[in-house]
Amino acid sequence: MDQRLALLLLLAFMVLASKLAASLSNRVGQPAVFGELLVGLILGPTVLDVMGWPMFSGEELKVVVKDLAEIGVVLLMFLAGLETELAQMRRVGLAAFNGAAGGVALPFGVGMLASRLFGLSWRESVFVGTVLTATSVSISAQTLMELGQLRSKEGTTILGAAVIDDVMGIIVLSLVVAFSRPGQAGLGSIGGLVLGMAAFFGLATWLGWSWLERLTEAVERHVRASEAVLAFAIVVLLAYAFAAEAFGRVAAITGSYLAGLLYAQTRFREMLLERLRVIGYGFFVPIFFVSIGLDANARTLGASWVFTVVVILVAVATKLVGAAAGAWLSRFTLMESLRVGVGMVSRGEVALIVASIGLSSGVIGREVFSIMVLMTLVTTLVTPLLLRGLFPRADAGPEAPGAASVGKGGPPHRRDG
């Protein structure tokens, strides 16, 4: 079949499968990402291997799907930046910060050491640790809402910690990408690297703070073209993504995430959120999630099932213990700390994005990549179950005023020593 025609059919197929899977997943109480990932795995070499079918087996097709997913990733991280509420981050207080720090440090350290023990190279091990750091809070937020606990003490702590966790995860990723480039041995080159990173972040943030809003306002006022502001924001996010990797030596997604954070501080936030969601959720994001599954192959994991199980256990346990310890140190009770820890277990988009960067840059192999995909699936699956087990179900129903104050109840909930 003509490659161009095959592309149209394949894209239709991917978007359709992704949305149906997301819906089914939501109906059985699982987050959309779980279904989207699972359907990708089913379409991929693990089960159906659609890219191996004669009509879809062209080389050009693989390249285009990969690049569309790539554009999707950059958009998704811009969207994540736009959605981050820096103001909220300042408010959350010490418990959330400590929870996030514990929930980043422990998975990173233990994940790295476990991988090293199973014979992975240092570079690969560091990358596995990095993938394990990123929490996806949407899954916990959904479950907490349904339990009427979103505004409880633990609920707000989880949400706050997840925001900080995202930023910390991005920092870890930036450092890992920067230092894992080939030829970074001598002290001089490390100095140059740090200088490049500092220059990029300094310049990009300064430009963003002092010029982005004014420049976008100028575009709004003076550029007479349809969707000029949106197009300009897309130019900025693409340029930041490019500059982050080309000049700052960090990952491209760090750049687009930073562009999103900066736009989140402007009055264009709402209109960009609305439009980027349309572009993202309507087309690019479904393609990204399905393409993750197409790249993974769970079938080949039989031989290394021990390592797979260990990584998944480490992912669940270290996030739970690390985040809970952070909360406990901030004078939460043991039960409250446990709830915070469980709420941080789920991984999602960011973990998958980091893993796919590792795969495409050749730092991790397809086998480790597939383990990361399975890890995301499992953590996503167990988080709502664990949360439901640990929280009392509020009788007043989701987000009723009574339910919202449950966790704020007086002294009995506090840990006093």
Add this chain to the structure above:
Amino acid sequence: MDQRLALLLLLAFMVLASKLAASLSNRVGQPAVFGELLVGLILGPTVLDVMGWPMFSGEELKVVVKDLAEIGVVLLMFLAGLETELAQMRRVGLAAFNGAAGGVALPFGVGMLASRLFGLSWRESVFVGTVLTATSVSISAQTLMELGQLRSKEGTTILGAAVIDDVMGIIVLSLVVAFSRPGQAGLGSIGGLVLGMAAFFGLATWLGWSWLERLTEAVERHVRASEAVLAFAIVVLLAYAFAAEAFGRVAAITGSYLAGLLYAQTRFREMLLERLRVIGYGFFVPIFFVSIGLDANARTLGASWVFTVVVILVAVATKLVGAAAGAWLSRFTLMESLRVGVGMVSRGEVALIVASIGLSSGVIGREVFSIMVLMTLVTTLVTPLLLRGLFPRADAGPEAPGAASVGKGGPPHRRDG
């Protein structure tokens, strides 16, 4: 440079250049498409040849840009379908229908014969004729609005004729594509072809009329996923585009245009228009227009400048005379007929889309393609000038109530025999 990084930079560059050019073009009284096309020509081999620069010269990059433009084309034609008001088409009356018919038949016939005279093959000549049929009314609409003549007798006739012209152009294109495929010699295969086309149009239209709205409503009610309705419409348009070419043997854009026409009859029209405009104008359409310029090379036309000039003159003259004759036969005065004819001269998106289909399917060569791009530029440039010369400028300003009725004035304007 890493291909993936180069892609981010190139896309940022293309979107930025396109929007700035569109704005500049609007400011000097030209339509956006003029600027977008011109900047594409400048970036292309005609002047700067950016795709030849070392950083953008990868093969993969060319493939991806081509495919993104391709997706943009399919979306753009869906949008054109959504924007078509079939109800208005029924109202416009005989003058518009005759104007459209004359404005399709004459450019097609004369364009084809002129090309044949200059030594092009029959297949190529038929294709050139097809490209010459498509009017782009947005340019005339903008000028008429500015002259306060949009609701005049000639204005409404031009708008109505352009809608019919679009549908006729699509029909001509469908026939040309279907019959210009290799191996369509015998009467039997032509019979099979007609049968396939009829089956596709019959089935696709029946499905659209009787199931599309209900199916989309079911998606709206039952599919719990973000932007599910939009994603479903994208699936439908991709599937229609695929089916049109794979089973109906017509062009893929015929399928997505048909999907747009069908959705235009449902209650989802407005929400889809809004979202598709965001996706299209914010990202895909700029890339399409710039990529047109990247594919053209006006530098090589020196040797065949006579043919170039002839084609452009034929494009202007035949559209003007054909459409004016149609109006004149419907009892318009000579001046009114001339105005209608002039209003139909400009070509735009559809001509470019048809030309790029011809190029990518190998029916026309790069030289003829470049002539078609120049033809679009020139017709777009002259239409507002001619319109301003032929219409009295309404003193009441754009679209004021007084201006709107100018053309409806009594007997002096009518041609009485």
